[in-house]
Amino acid sequence: MGKRLRGLRHAAGETQARTAAAVGISRQYLSEAEAGANVTIDVVYRLASHFDVPPASLLDGFDAAGER
Numbered sequence: 001m002g003k004r005l006r007g008l009r010h011a012a013g014e015t016q017a018r019t020a021a022a023v024g025i026s027r028q029y030l031s032e033a034e035a036g037a038n039v040t041i042d043v044v045y046r047l048a049s050h051f052d053v054p055p056a057s058l059l060d061g062f063d064a065a066g067e068r
Helices: 002-011 016-023 027-034 041-051
Strands: none
Touching: 002 027, 002 041, 016 027, 016 041, 027 041
């Protein structure tokens, strides 16, 4: 998930601080998520909504459209 998340954030031109504030998490939590740490499903949904992508597209094993 980390690389996909970082790619979406960079494509949106956002800093970690901006993205974290927009989804209601700490910058440190976002940094850890981008480094590959596990996150809650709630955060996956909030990040997906923020970047307007299917939640599954953030998860390993799925493509950008959320398909396996």
